[in-house]
Amino acid sequence: MAFHEIRFPDNISRGARGGPERRTQVVELASGDEERNGSWANSRRRYDVAYGIRRADDLAAVVAFFEARNGRLYGFRFKDWADYKSCLPSQPITPTDQQIGTGTGALKTFQLAKRYTSGAQTWVRTIAKPVAGTTRVALGMVEQMSGWTLDATTGIVTFTTAPSSGVIIRAGFEFDVPVRFDSDSLDVTLDVERLGSITSIPLVEIRK
Numbered sequence: 543m544a545f546h547e548i549r550f551p552d553n554i555s556r557g558a559r560g561g562p563e564r565r566t567q568v569v570e571l572a573s574g575d576e577e578r579n580g581s582w583a584n585s586r587r588r589y590d591v592a593y594g595i596r597r598a599d600d601l602a603a604v605v606a607f608f609e610a611r612n613g614r615l616y617g618f619r620f621k622d623w624a625d626y627k628s629c630l631p632s633q634p635i636t637p638t639d640q641q642i643g644t645g646t647g648a649l650k651t652f653q654l655a656k657r658y659t660s661g662a663q664t665w666v667r668t669i670a671k672p673v674a675g676t677t678r679v680a681l682g683m684v685e686q687m688s689g690w691t692l693d694a695t696t697g698i699v700t701f702t703t704a705p706s707s708g709v710i711i712r713a714g715f716e717f718d719v720p721v722r723f724d725s726d727s728l729d730v731t732l733d734v735e736r737l738g739s740i741t742s743i744p745l746v747e748i749r750k
Contacts, residue, residue: 543748546611547695549619549718550591550745551603556623557594560745562587584667587719587747589620592740604743605728613726617748619671619718627676628656628714637678637685639714645681645705652711654697669717670697670750676716681709720748 562585569577595601611618624631628639643652654669654677674694679686690701697717705711724744731741 543617543750544615545617545720545748547619549621550607550721551600552621554591554594554600554604555589555621557596558589558591558623558745559593560587560589560622561624584749585665586749587622587721588724589622589721589745590742591745592743595740595743601730601740604740605730608723608728608743611723614723617720617722620721620745622719626718627716635676635678635714635716637680637714638683638712640712641710642699642713643711645707645709645711647707648704650701650704652699652701654699654713654715654717656717668697669715671695671718671720672697673716673718678714680712681705683712721745722748 564585565581567579567581569579571577591604595604607618627635629635640654640656642655643649654672656667656669658665658667672692672694674692677692677699679690679699689703690699692699699711699713722745724746725742728740728743
């Protein structure tokens with residue numbers, strides 16, 4: 543997919559609205575009972591960044607960003623301020639935040655991931671756009687200061703030497719959401735003071 547490794551302006555994304563979306567088919571039977579089926583195995587995030595525009599300069603920055611991405615053509619990074627790191631929002635990142643795999647003695651590559659757990663249920667989210675310089679890695683509970691590299695465009699950690707069989711690989715990190723504009727047009731309104739606004743600027747998460 544066409545993708546630009548650039549992040550949407552943080553000062554505007556901070557005021558955005560949005561979050562995860564699921565697709566569930568609900569069929570109501572004649573008895574009043576329901577049958578539910580989840581069409582998507584994974585959630586997809588949607589945002590509206592129009593709420594983050596507070597000044598005319600913000601508007602100009604969004605228009606420039608939109609034009610440089612050719613509307614919906616190119617994807618880009620977006621910081622979801624409600625969910626952007628491997629730990630709780632109030633906590634600092636540690637190298638043991640998330641389990642990303644188990645050593646086999648031969649496997650050298652592991653995909654960053656974040657687990658969302660409630661009760662006995664867990665959903666695992668693939669993290670493909672970590673923020674460069676924020677990732678910390680541990681074997682077992684011991685942080686590894688060297689012996690591994692990270693591809694910040696894919697979220698894949700590669701070890702120089704394959705971790706031993708049975709060893710738990712963990713990581714902590716910040717991450718962005720890969721998104722694109724969900725419209726090929728911007729509807730800009732100018733008032734009498736020449737200050738501008740846009741009613742809606744929808745973004746949608748890119749999923750491979």
